[in-house]
Amino acid sequence: MARITINFIGPWRLVLGVRTATAEVHTIDEARTYVETHYGPVYQKRLKARGIVKKQSIWDNSNILLNGRTIKQVEETALKDGDTLDLLLIVAGG
Amino acid sequence: MNGYWGKILIADLSTGTLIDEPLNERYARDFLGSTGLAARYLFDMVDEKTDPLGPDNPLILMPGLLNGTSGPSVSRWGGATKSPYTGHYGDANAGAFFGAELKNAGYDGIILKGQSPKPVYLYIKNGAVQLKDAGSLWGTDTYKTQEEIKKECKDKRTQIACIGPASENLVPCGNIMSEWGHSLGRAGLGCVMGSKKVKAIAVRGQMKLPMQDPERFREVARKATKEVREGFLSQWMHEGGTASWVDSAISYGDGPTRYYTAPTMPEATKISGVTMAEEYETGHTGCFGCPIRCRKVLQIKEGTYTYESVEGPEYETVIALGAMMGLDLDMPTIVYLNELCNGYGFDTISSGASAGYAFYLYELGVISDKDTGGLKLTWGNIDAAVELIRQIGTNEGFGAIVAEGTRRMAERYGRPIGEAVQTKGLEIPMHDPRAYHSMGLVYATAPRGADHNKSDGYQVDSGVGHPDLGLNADDRWGDEKAAMVEKSQNFRALTDSLGICHFAFIPFDLVLGMINSSTGWNTDMDQLMTAGERIFQLQRALSCKLGITSQDDVLPELVMRPIPEGGQEGHVPNMAKMLPEYYALRDWDSTTGKPSKKRLESLGMPEIAASIGAK
Numbered sequence: 001m002a003r004i005t006i007n008f009i010g011p012w013r014l015v016l017g018v019r020t021a022t023a024e025v026h027t028i029d030e031a032r033t034y035v036e037t038h039y040g041p042v043y044q045k046r047l048k049a050r051g052i053v054k055k056q057s058i059w060d061n062s063n064i065l066l067n068g069r070t071i072k073q074v075e076e077t078a079l080k081d082g083d084t085l086d087l088l089l090i091v092a093g094g
Numbered sequence: 095m096n097g098y099w100g101k102i103l104i105a106d107l108s109t110g111t112l113i114d115e116p117l118n119e120r121y122a123r124d125f126l127g128s129t130g131l132a133a134r135y136l137f138d139m140v141d142e143k144t145d146p147l148g149p150d151n152p153l154i155l156m157p158g159l160l161n162g163t164s165g166p167s168v169s170r171w172g173g174a175t176k177s178p179y180t181g182h183y184g185d186a187n188a189g190a191f192f193g194a195e196l197k198n199a200g201y202d203g204i205i206l207k208g209q210s211p212k213p214v215y216l217y218i219k220n221g222a223v224q225l226k227d228a229g230s231l232w233g234t235d236t237y238k239t240q241e242e243i244k245k246e247c248k249d250k251r252t253q254i255a256c257i258g259p260a261s262e263n264l265v266p267c268g269n270i271m272s273e274w275g276h277s278l279g280r281a282g283l284g285c286v287m288g289s290k291k292v293k294a295i296a297v298r299g300q301m302k303l304p305m306q307d308p309e310r311f312r313e314v315a316r317k318a319t320k321e322v323r324e325g326f327l328s329q330w331m332h333e334g335g336t337a338s339w340v341d342s343a344i345s346y347g348d349g350p351t352r353y354y355t356a357p358t359m360p361e362a363t364k365i366s367g368v369t370m371a372e373e374y375e376t377g378h379t380g381c382f383g384c385p386i387r388c389r390k391v392l393q394i395k396e397g398t399y400t401y402e403s404v405e406g407p408e409y410e411t412v413i414a415l416g417a418m419m420g421l422d423l424d425m426p427t428i429v430y431l432n433e434l435c436n437g438y439g440f441d442t443i444s445s446g447a448s449a450g451y452a453f454y455l456y457e458l459g460v461i462s463d464k465d466t467g468g469l470k471l472t473w474g475n476i477d478a479a480v481e482l483i484r485q486i487g488t489n490e491g492f493g494a495i496v497a498e499g500t501r502r503m504a505e506r507y508g509r510p511i512g513e514a515v516q517t518k519g520l521e522i523p524m525h526d527p528r529a530y531h532s533m534g535l536v537y538a539t540a541p542r543g544a545d546h547n548k549s550d551g552y553q554v555d556s557g558v559g560h561p562d563l564g565l566n567a568d569d570r571w572g573d574e575k576a577a578m579v580e581k582s583q584n585f586r587a588l589t590d591s592l593g594i595c596h597f598a599f600i601p602f603d604l605v606l607g608m609i610n611s612s613t614g615w616n617t618d619m620d621q622l623m624t625a626g627e628r629i630f631q632l633q634r635a636l637s638c639k640l641g642i643t644s645q646d647d648v649l650p651e652l653v654m655r656p657i658p659e660g661g662q663e664g665h666v667p668n669m670a671k672m673l674p675e676y677y678a679l680r681d682w683d684s685t686t687g688k689p690s691k692k693r694l695e696s697l698g699m700p701e702i703a704a705s706i707g708a709k
Binding site for chain 2: 009010011013014015047050051052056061063065068069070086088089090091092093094
């Protein structure tokens with residue numbers, strides 16, 4: 001089990017009301033489950049408040065950086081203590 | 095003629111004559127509106143000899159085809175001219191309310207010709223036009239100008255496009271401004287307006303645009319509004335605004351820092367859209383008929399500069415006036431810098447990038463206090479940056495040199511041209527091509543010079559894709575980008591001409607529904623995408639007519655140097671691979687850069703092919 005830090009970058013920070021979370025997980029796939037379980041309901045509630053009922057995933061709408069480096073959406077990457085995952089929204093504009 | 099009024103206003107400022115001219119219906123059908131239609135008119139009016147600041151250079155302003163209707167997020171209007179900044183084709187588009195008001199005032203466009211002997215403003219109300227004296231307004235900033243004209247017109251709903259002191263002083267990157275910081279920026283359209291001594295164009299429109307099937311239009315527009323309101327991108331643009339991209343830009347290495355020589359500085363998060371929302375936001379504003387409302391209203395109670403109510407800066411401005419010069423800014427200062435540019439009325443991207451280049455040259459020892467008038471341009475020197483930006487606005491001191499842009503600065507100081515981060519004379523916006531390789535190709539090939547809005551490159555490769563266009567997210571460092579860039583450039587040429595905002599994803603069947611019920615056409619998406627390609631190739635042909643060749647489709651050497659640290663992870667775009675593939679798709683000549691005769695003719699433009707001597 002690795003103790004990792006998850007950073008919610010940009011508008012995720014606004015919507016989920018959290019900048020950083022700590023999780024104890026083995027793999028990237030488990031980190032995904034952690035994020036959806038703990039913060040998915042907050043996201044759905046926010047969407048509902050804007051009149052959007054369709055369920056949406058935080059993870060699927062994010063690009064993921066592991067220790068600042070881009071990763072592909074591999075499912076079973078092992079994590080180690082001190083690793084950092086950054087979740088960046090997939091949309092861009094400006 | 096439904097969907098249009100069938101007339102444009104020709105204002106000859108030398109003689110003071112105002113004439114309504116019938117809209118060329120074939121041009122309207124082929125080039126739609128805004129920058130597309132404006133470019134078509136411009137093509138016949140300028141050549142290599144035209145002095146951008148002379149009376150023969152027209153300034154053409156046109157609403158998007160859907161402006162002023164009940165369609166959602168269709169407020170973008172545009173203009174074209176021969177750019178005094180780059181010396182060739184220049185265009186720009188903006189949101190807010192001016193385009194909608196102009197359309198509802200009974201015009202499909204305005205062509206300003208000649209030069210007035212004294213400051214004037216044009217006043218259009220429901221099809222009636224007057225030229226008014228603007229002597230008392232000359233010298234006032236863009237906010238005061240709008241306030242005074244509204245008072246004079248006794249109508250707060252009058253919409254105004256105006257210039258500030260920068261364009262009066264012929265700052266080459268002068269903007270046309272409307273509302274609170276909405277700008278026709280980049281290519282110096284404001285400077286051309288200043289050369290004509292036109293301080294403003296004020297419009298008030300309450301006329302009902304003739305439509306083929308207004309009831310059907312309303313029904314489709316209602317559905318489109320729902321789609322935009324619930325769209326994924328819309329949600330995020332409302333929550334964070336464009337400036338919320340700053341935080342992602344830090345992670346991706348997308349925000350140029352210390353003039354493209356360092357990883358994006360993490361301190362920029364202090365002035366991001368997220369920080370604005372968390373600490374300063376009091377509300378949102380939006381453009382005409384837009385359910386997204388992406389712009390932030392801020393209240394700044396403490397700090398060097400305070401504001402009771404002010405609109406927050408956009409992403410491009412936050413990076414250009416901050417990280418580019420290595421400035422660790424607080425919110426009051428970035429807001430002040432943004433307001434300085436908007437009040438004087440000049441481009442934040444080019445001025446920030448040019449100021450960044452000045453800092454770079456100072457740090458290298460190429461220029462010194464002697465050149466800068468005592469400004470110590472060391473990375474992070476906020477006071478020097480504030481003064482330099484002010485001097486650009488007044489076109490005085492060292493600021494007058496920086497206002498000329500990076501290409502002319504490189505020439506002046508005997509530096510390699512590849513050190514000036516621009517293409518075709520226009521500075522690269524704040525999406526570093528080393529973070530998204532597609533942007534290298536976008537910048538190298540955009541008709542007016544480096545332009546982040548002439549494609550969907552970084553948006554697609556950020557992961558959101560564009561399913562209706564068949565464009566899916568790809569590796570941001572891949573170099574198989576030619577087809578995606580070509581297609582999205584055509585698409586953006588189309589949506590710009592229709593007046594649709596980049597942040598509004600309207601399903602294609604609803605876009606078609608709005609166009610067909612408004613105009614009575616029976617067009618389809620294939621025809622519209624062909625129109626997008628036609629517009630892009632026309633703009634390219636116009637660039638070539640004004641002197642651009644394949645030699646100008648180059649990404650500057652400075653942004654081909656890898657930065658291993660930070661979010662770029664040492665990647666650089668493979669231009670040697672992407673450019674020839676792109677040329678083949680576009681059917682451009684590898685030497686002259688001109689679109690082929692065959693391609694132009696297949697797009698219905700034999701006269702354009704003949705004019706540029708296409709083979």
